[in-house]
Each structure stands twice: as structure tokens, then as C-alpha cells.
Amino acid sequence: MLNRICRLRMLVPLVLMGLVLLAGCAQEPVKTEAVKESPKTAKYVFLFIGDGMGLPQRAATAAYTGKQLAIDAMPAQGITTTFANDRFITGSAASATALASGIKTNINYIGVDPEFKPVKTIAEMAKEQGKKVGIVSSVSIDHATPAAFYAHVKTRKMYHEIDHALASSGFDFFGGGGLKDPTGRKSKAPMGDALNKARENGYSIVTDKGAFMALKPGDGKVLSWNKWLQDGQAMPYVMDMTPDDITLPEFTAKAIEMLDNDEGFFLMVEGGKIDWACHANDATASILNTLAFDDSVKQALAFYDAHPDETLIVVTGDHECGGLTLGFAGTKYASHFQVLGGQKVSFQKFTDEILKAFKEEGGSFEDMKPIITAQFGLKFDGDPKADQMVLAEFQAGELKAAFERSMNGETVKGGDYLLYGEYDPLSVTLTHLLNQKAGLGWTSYKHTGVPVSTSAVGVGAESFNGSYDNKDVATKIMAIMGLEPKPQYVTATGTRVASN
Ligand SMILES: [Zn+2]
Structure with missing residues (x-):
């Protein structure tokens, strides 16, 4: 079709006009190639979230090691705004809800819009597509960022209710930190032991490193955490670990091994302790945890190398933390x-x-x-x-x-x-x-409002170039998963596309 238009245009007798059109025709085959490729969808989708990881955290890590991070070498690079619906400087709950569901919400809300209506997450959409789903975090697995992929609650502090949401999520793999309130000690309406419920729902609970490393696909659903939980049910900082600890790259590699199947999978991995180190203004702990996060991404990159036409890897941060800068x-x-x-x-x-x-x-x-x-x-x-x-x-x-x-x-x-x-x-x-x-400076013990970097490689990665908001990360992923790129509400009878 385009070639025919080109031929018709060539018939125009004006030499000057012909030259202009020739230049135009020469570019058109490139456009048709791009159109042909765009409907391709990703069977395997990775979303890596560095909590508290803005540009300074990435740059300080690269400067300290003297090497480019794998995430900085990805072909698509974008700048992402992070603000919440009701506050300029966001928190992990509102930001993770935007990243998971494509909707802006209020501070501390998990998986619900500002009116508390539950919004469906890309992890839940992947499950509906028949994919396997995994959630990994270096902090407690019911912390705000991981919770925003499987729970729908009014506040991130409802750990007991979040733990029950995890147990009934039907997701295939949970790994990293532990649970903060499985028995409901801090809940107004305890719902029973969430760990028992997880067992009833078919989860094997694994905390021993040897048993964890021996897990094989076919072993069923897994809820695993590192035996030593240092603070707030979180994995230890990388610099405090011993060989007995399961590292974030090891959790990521095992998740990939357990989730790999012909229907595809969705895996979210959070580097949660980057944020906690930055709250405390501990640059070394932040850098070494960012490096482990980058090493976890390398596990996904190895999988991508084996499945380049079917895999998407997206890496972002939920917000910057500490107001870190390279200069003092x-x-x-x-x-x-x-x-x-x-x-x-x-x-x-x-x-x-x-x-x-x-x-x-x-x-x-x-x-x-x-x-x-x-x-x-x-x-x-x-x-x-x-x-x-x-x-x-x-x-x-x-x-x-x-x-x-x-x-x-x-x-x-x-x-x-x-x-x-x-x-x-x-x-x-x-x-x-x-x-x-x-030569490093800190300006805060809290989050800041500076935008973060988003990086991507694989199917549809080019849509992550440029400048966009964190809610767009979710809708871009939906599109690449072959779904309508719009937020969806969870309803009792099914789902409907949000009207906005
Ligand atoms: Zn934080």
C-alpha cells in the first residue's frame, strides 16, 4: 500500500516536489516495520521496584563500584513522576498502587482508589490470563509495595488483613521477608492464623536455606522467607548477611525457576531495604542493597537472553528517599x-x-x-x-x-x-x-518528590522511553500483556473498566 502511494507520488512531474517525496518514501518502510511489531505481547513479565531508589541511589552505586549497573545499560530509559493523589511527596503504598494498578490514590491506601474502591492489579490480571505469579521483597512480604499487588485495604498498617489476602491470593510464589501479623495480634477483627490458611490453600512454607534451594518446579505454591529477619520481619541488609542467608538474587532466581511454564508468568521483585537504608542516611547499606537489586535484575536478564521475543523487564523506583545527592x-x-x-x-x-x-x-x-x-x-x-x-x-x-x-x-x-x-x-x-x-549529601530522613528513573528491555520496551507518570508504568505493562491499557475495578461479579 505504501509502496503504491510512493509510485503514484513519483509520477508528479515537478522535480522539486519529487525530491521531497522521495525523501519521505525512503523513510516509510521503517514505519511499516514498527507497525507490524507493535501487537506483539510479552508472555513473561518482570517488574522490579527499587524502593527509595531514585537517580542518586543508582548513580552513587555506579560511582562506588566504578561499573555501569545492568539497569542503566537497558535500551529504554525514562523519567517517571511519583506524586500521590493527595500529597506531592508520595509513600510506598500510593506509589505501588499506581505501579500495580494504573490509578493514583491517597497516601497509605493499598490497592484501592481514593474512594476505597478496589482496583485490579497487573499481578491479578496476569493470574486471570492463566500466568503464574510471583512476589518477592527484601522487606516483609506484607509491606506496602508487595501488598499493593495482591491486597485491597484502607491502610498499609492492616497487616493481618493483608496477610489473609496473601493466603487467598492464589499466587504461586512469595519470597523474601516474613509476615508481620499472621495471627491478628494488632487487628480489631482477627480472622484466624493466616499461615494456617496459606497451608490450607496449598502453600508450602519454607524458611530453611537448604530446603529453599532444593525447591523444584512441581512442588506447588511456595511461601518462603529468610530464616534471619533482621528488623520489621525484613531480610538482613546485604552487608550484614552470612552464607546462611538467602539473598535477593537467589530468591529471584528460584522464583523464575518455579514460575517458568508455557502460559507465562508475572514476577514483581522489590528491593525494599534500599529505602530503609536511605531513611537512616546509610549510603553504604543503600549502595550494597542497590547492587544486590541490580544482581537480581541480572537473573531476569539471563532469562530474557533465552526468551528475547517473549519477555519484558521493567525496572523502576517508587520514589527517592533521603534526598541523597552526589556532592557535599x-x-x-x-x-x-x-x-x-x-x-x-x-x-x-x-x-x-x-x-x-x-x-x-x-x-x-x-x-x-x-x-x-x-x-x-x-x-x-x-x-x-x-x-x-x-x-x-x-x-x-x-x-x-x-x-x-x-x-x-x-x-x-x-x-x-x-x-x-x-x-x-x-x-x-x-x-x-x-x-x-x-562527598555524599543527605537532605531528609523521609522520601522526596524528585522523579525516578525507569528502565526496560524486551517486548514493547520502547514505550518506556521518555517522560511519564508512575501510573503509566502499569498501563504500559497492561498493553504489552495484551490487555486494554486502562485501570480496572475489582467487582463482586467480575471487573469493569474504570470510566476515567
Ligand atoms: Zn520509605
Whole structure:
């Protein structure tokens, strides 16, 4: 058809016009190719969400390792706005609901619109298509981000109700962190033990690493978590893990192995502890968790290499956290990312284990100094100009003041919030000083409103180029799954397309 139009146009006797049209005709076969390819749908769909992972978290990780992240090397790159329906700076519940369902909702709402009407998630749509579905997170599996793919509740704090939604989701694989309230200790209307209900619904509950690694397709539905849950039923920070722990890439690889089938699958993987590290302004913990997140994406990329014409991988963040930036007034233009390598434990492990034991025994700031040097690499003697790790006198003073507050167990009040947030004063001052030496700055202990990066590879990935909102991530995925790219409400009798 286009060729015929070209031939007709060539008959126009005006030489000048003919030249213009020739140029036009020469481009047209490219367009027809693109039209032919567009109806292709993805059988295997991955959505990776770095919680609290904005551009600075990605850039700091690449700068620290000196290598390009796999997610930054993906062919499609976009900029994504994250605001909630009722607040400019979003939270994980509202953002994950947008990413999962294509609808903007209010802060703390899970899988419902601003009027509390349940919205169907892309995971539920995939299940209806006959695909297998997996949900993986490094924080508790009923936390806001994973919950927004299988639960529909008024607030993210309804953990018991979320746990029951998980048990009756019919999804095939859950992995990572544990459940916060399976028995309903904090619920106004307990519904019985959600773990029992999961067992009744055919889930094997697996927490031992050996048993987990031995799982094989055909073993049925799996609900698995790492045996050591460090804080809030979450997996430990990567830097605190031992070989006994199941890593996020291992959970991802096992999910792929268990979900792979001829009907296809949908897998959501959340790097949840990136956010928690950034709330506490711990750059090293954030970077090492971002690296594990990138390694998890590499598991999906290996699957994509084997199924390039049937796979879509999308990677995004739900929001930035901490107001991290690559630059700090104290170092002017200098960056010293390598100093972060001096940190051996996360702020969490330092607070919960090392500082706790020190407090029980008692001791002076002089006694604490060698512990600080061993765990964070910061030194108290020497020339700060000659050795990056040596603290200036005023910095040692900041640490001593924080140490005294920690030892006295003083609660942080008023303007001191800017110094310590809601964290242990000594732990947060240690990461602040180390991060500042690296040339990194933090402006908040909360989320920020800066847009995040979205990356994609595979079927339909080109639609993730450019600038768009987080709710569009869901509708773009729906389109590539062969569905109408519109939010859908969950109804008692079925579903209907939302009117907006
Ligand atoms: Zn957060």
C-alpha cells in the first residue's frame, strides 16, 4: 500500500516536489516495520521496584563500584513522576498502587482508589490470563509495595488483613521477608492464623536455606522467607548477611525457576531495604542493597537472553528517599567513594548488636573509639588532610556529643531531629560523617518528590522511553500483556473498566 502511494507520488512531474517525496518514501518502510511489531505481547513479565531508589541511589552505586549497573545499560530509559493523589511527596503504598494498578490514590491506601474502591492489579490480571505469579521483597512480604499487588485495604498498617489476602491470593510464589501479623495480634477483627490458611490453600512454607534451594518446579505454591529477619520481619541488609542467608538474587532466581511454564508468568521483585537504608542516611547499606537489586535484575536478564521475543523487564523506583545527592559542601568538588568501604556493618546491626552490647557493659567515648575505627574505618588520630579516614576535631566533637546522647538514652526532640532523625544519635552521626567524607549529601530522613528513573528491555520496551507518570508504568505493562491499557475495578461479579 505504501509502496503504491510512493509510485503514484513519483509520477508528479515537478522535480522539486519529487525530491521531497522521495525523501519521505525512503523513510516509510521503517514505519511499516514498527507497525507490524507493535501487537506483539510479552508472555513473561518482570517488574522490579527499587524502593527509595531514585537517580542518586543508582548513580552513587555506579560511582562506588566504578561499573555501569545492568539497569542503566537497558535500551529504554525514562523519567517517571511519583506524586500521590493527595500529597506531592508520595509513600510506598500510593506509589505501588499506581505501579500495580494504573490509578493514583491517597497516601497509605493499598490497592484501592481514593474512594476505597478496589482496583485490579497487573499481578491479578496476569493470574486471570492463566500466568503464574510471583512476589518477592527484601522487606516483609506484607509491606506496602508487595501488598499493593495482591491486597485491597484502607491502610498499609492492616497487616493481618493483608496477610489473609496473601493466603487467598492464589499466587504461586512469595519470597523474601516474613509476615508481620499472621495471627491478628494488632487487628480489631482477627480472622484466624493466616499461615494456617496459606497451608490450607496449598502453600508450602519454607524458611530453611537448604530446603529453599532444593525447591523444584512441581512442588506447588511456595511461601518462603529468610530464616534471619533482621528488623520489621525484613531480610538482613546485604552487608550484614552470612552464607546462611538467602539473598535477593537467589530468591529471584528460584522464583523464575518455579514460575517458568508455557502460559507465562508475572514476577514483581522489590528491593525494599534500599529505602530503609536511605531513611537512616546509610549510603553504604543503600549502595550494597542497590547492587544486590541490580544482581537480581541480572537473573531476569539471563532469562530474557533465552526468551528475547517473549519477555519484558521493567525496572523502576517508587520514589527517592533521603534526598541523597552526589556532592557535599564540606568536600567542595571532591568525591572519595572508596571511604564507604571502611564501613563493615549497617547502621541497624551497629545499633541492635554492637552498640547494645557496649551499653550493657558500659564504657567511655575513649572505649568506643576503637570500635568505631573497626566498624566504620573512621580514625581519631593523624592528619585529616593526609588520610581521608581521619576525623577533623569538630567532627570528633559531633561524634562525642552523639555518643553521650546515645548512652543517656535521650529521646531526640525539636531541632535535634535535623541532626539525628528518629535514629540512634551515634549510629546516624557515624554514617553522616562517613558519607560526608565520601562527598555524599543527605537532605531528609523521609522520601522526596524528585522523579525516578525507569528502565526496560524486551517486548514493547520502547514505550518506556521518555517522560511519564508512575501510573503509566502499569498501563504500559497492561498493553504489552495484551490487555486494554486502562485501570480496572475489582467487582463482586467480575471487573469493569474504570470510566476515567
Ligand atoms: Zn520509605
